[in-house]
Every structure is written in C-alpha cells, then in structure tokens.
Amino acid sequence: GEDVEQSLFLSVREGDSSVINCTYTDSSSTYLYWYKQEPGAGLQLLTYIFSNMDMKQDQRLTVLLNKKDKHLSLRIADTQTGDSAIYFCAESIRLPGANNLFFGTGTRLTVIP
Amino acid sequence: EAQVTQNPRYLITVTGKKLTVTCSQNMNHEYMSWYRQDPGLGLRQIYYSMNVEVTDKGDVPEGYKVSRKEKRNFPLILESPSPNQTSLYFCASSLKGGNQPQHFGDGTRLSIL
Numbered sequence: 660g661e662d663v664e665q666s667l668f669l670s671v672r673e674g675d676s677s678v679i680n681c682t683y684t685d686s687s688s689t690y691l692y693w694y695k696q697e698p699g700a701g702l703q704l705l706t707y708i709f710s711n712m713d714m715k716q717d718q719r720l721t722v723l724l725n726k727k728d729k730h731l732s733l734r735i736a737d738t739q740t741g742d743s744a745i746y747f748c749a750e751s752i753r754l755p756g757a758n759n760l761f762f763g764t765g766t767r768l769t770v771i772p
Numbered sequence: 773e774a775q776v777t778q779n780p781r782y783l784i785t786v787t788g789k790k791l792t793v794t795c796s797q798n799m800n801h802e803y804m805s806w807y808r809q810d811p812g813l814g815l816r817q818i819y820y821s822m823n824v825e826v827t828d829k830g831d832v833p834e835g836y837k838v839s840r841k842e843k844r845n846f847p848l849i850l851e852s853p854s855p856n857q858t859s860l861y862f863c864a865s866s867l868k869g870g871n872q873p874q875h876f877g878d879g880t881r882l883s884i885l
Contacts, residue, residue, distance in 0.1 A: 667812065689871050701776075701862055701876035702815075747814060751871030759830070759870040762807075762815040 663763035665748055670769045677735040679766045681748030684729060688750040691724060693733045696745040696765070705733070705746075735768075743770045774799045778863050778877035785853060786885050793848045793880050795863030803866045804846040805830070805874065806838065808859040815862065820870060821846055853884045 662684040671677045683691070688710055694702040708715045708722045708731075715722045721734040735742055748763040776797045785791055797804065805820040807830075817830030821840040835857055837849040846865075850857060860881050864874040 663814075665814075692873070694876075699878075701878045702864075702874075703876070704873050707873060759817065759820065760805075760874060761817075764812055764814040 663748055663750055663761050665746075665763040665766045667764060668767050668769070670771060671738050672771050673738060673740060675738055677733075677738045677742065677768055677770075679733045679735075679746050679748075679768065681731040681733075681763055682729055683731065683748070683750045683761075683763075685750060685752055685761075686726070686729065688752055690751045691722075691731050692747075692749040692751070692760070693720075693722065694747040694749060694762075696747065698744075702747060738768075738770050740770045740772055743768055774875070776863055776865055776875050776877040778861075778880050780880060781878065782881050784883045784885065787854055788852050791850050791853060791882075793850075793861060793863075793882070795846045795848065795877060796844050797846075797863075797865040797875070798844065799865065799867070799875065800843065801865035801875075802843070802868050803870055803872070803874075804840065805864045805870060806836070806846070806848045807862045807864065808832065809862060809879075810859050818848070818861075822869070850882075853882075855884050858882060858884045 692707040693705045719736045723732045745765040747765045779794045802823045806818040807815040816832045819838040821827045863877040866872040866874045
C-alpha cells in the first residue's frame with residue numbers, strides 16, 4: 660500500500676483552532692479524504708478535496724492541499740469537546756482495474772474544556 | 773436509511789473455530805471492502821470487491837476469504853482464526869470504485885483466544 664502518515668496525538672483547548680496534518684507519497688492520488696471516528700463507531704466522512712484543488716472550506720472545517728509537498732491538513736475552527744475523536748486522512752489511488760483508498764494511522768484529537 | 777450493517781458487533785472465540793462476519797449495504801453500491809484497524813497502524817485493507825463475483829486482495833489478505841454472490845452482501849470468512857486476527861473490522865461500500873467516498877459500518881470487534 661501507499662504511505663500516508665499522521666501524528667498520533669493532538670491536544671487543544673476548547674475554542675482554539677486544531678490543525679491535523681497528513682503527508683502522502685503517491686502523486687497520482689485523485690481524491691484526499693478526512694474521516695472522523697468517534698468512540699465505538701465507524702468512520703464518518705467529514706470532507707474531501709479533489710487533487711487539483713488547493714483549498715476547500717466547509718463551515719468550521721478548512722482543508723489545505725499542498726500537492727508539491729504532498730501535504731494535506733485539516734483545520735477545525737473553534738474546536739468543541741464534541742470534536743474529540745480520531746481523524747483519519749486517506750488518499751485514493753487509481754490502480755489498474757481498481758480504485759482504492761489508503762489510510763493514515765489516525766490522529767487522536769483531545770479537546771480540553 | 774442508507775447504511776452498512778455488520779454482524780456481529782462483538783465476538784470472542786477460540787483459535788481454529790471458523791467464523792463469518794456479515795456485511796450488508798442497502799445503497800446498491802458496486803464497491804465493497806473490508807478493513808482491519810489496529811492501534812498505530814490505521815486501517816488496512818483486507819479484501820475488496822468491485823462488483824458481484826469480482827473480488828481482489830488488499831494489503832493484508834492472509835488468513836481471510838470473502839465472497840460476493842450478491843450486490844448487497846460481502847461476508848468476511850476466517851476459516852481458521854488465530855490470535856493475530858484479533859482486531860476491529862470495518863466493512864465499507866461506495867457507489868463505484870474505492871476512490872469515491874466510502875460509507876462504513878459500525879465495526880466488529882473480534883477477539884481470538
């Protein structure tokens with residue numbers, strides 16, 4: 660599989676901004692995704708960005724893509740305690756005969772009240 | 773309600789006793805996939821299926837089998853489970869291809885003693 664890397668932990672205070680970073684290796688990726696996993700639950704798609712875009716904003720979420728450095732980030736403005744979860748970055752690769760998704764290790768975000 | 777349903781949610785069993793984890797989706801999706809989630813490793817793909825009767829290996833297929841006889845179902849079979857298959861398993865589906873947004877089930881936690 661492809662290498663998608665994230666730091667394992669991030670702590671922020673309630674009301675601050677959180678920035679979760681991700682690096683990937685395959686320059687032929689088509690979409691890049693952010694998923695959120697709350698305790699005991701499956702993965703919920705938060706947002707995604709097409710590889711020819713630099714930025715996407717969706718309410719409190721901002722995704723930045725630096726294709727040259729193969730770096731993706733997710734910024735959460737005004738972080739709330741309900742944002743505490745594991746966040747996974749994933750890149751999609753168009754392989755011959757298949758299209759697959761490769762996940763990072765996940766970043767556990769802890770929001771301190 | 774559009775969903776991916778896995779059963780069972782939790783299972784404790786013993787080495788060598790064959791087990792099947794079922795996965796069903798009601799969205800008429802062509803693509804289905806199985807992942808396992810382990811601490812510090814993120815999600816790794818076990819097997820995927822592009823459509824009925826089409827299955828292929830992911831990154832960690834050893835010790836697993838799958839089948840796709842119908843569009844909605846994609847069971848994961850462990851013929852002779854071993855302790856290193858103790859993990860959290862997720863089934864996912866997407867409309868066409870793994871590079872599109874995938875919908876995840878709530879997960880199955882397997883413990884093999």
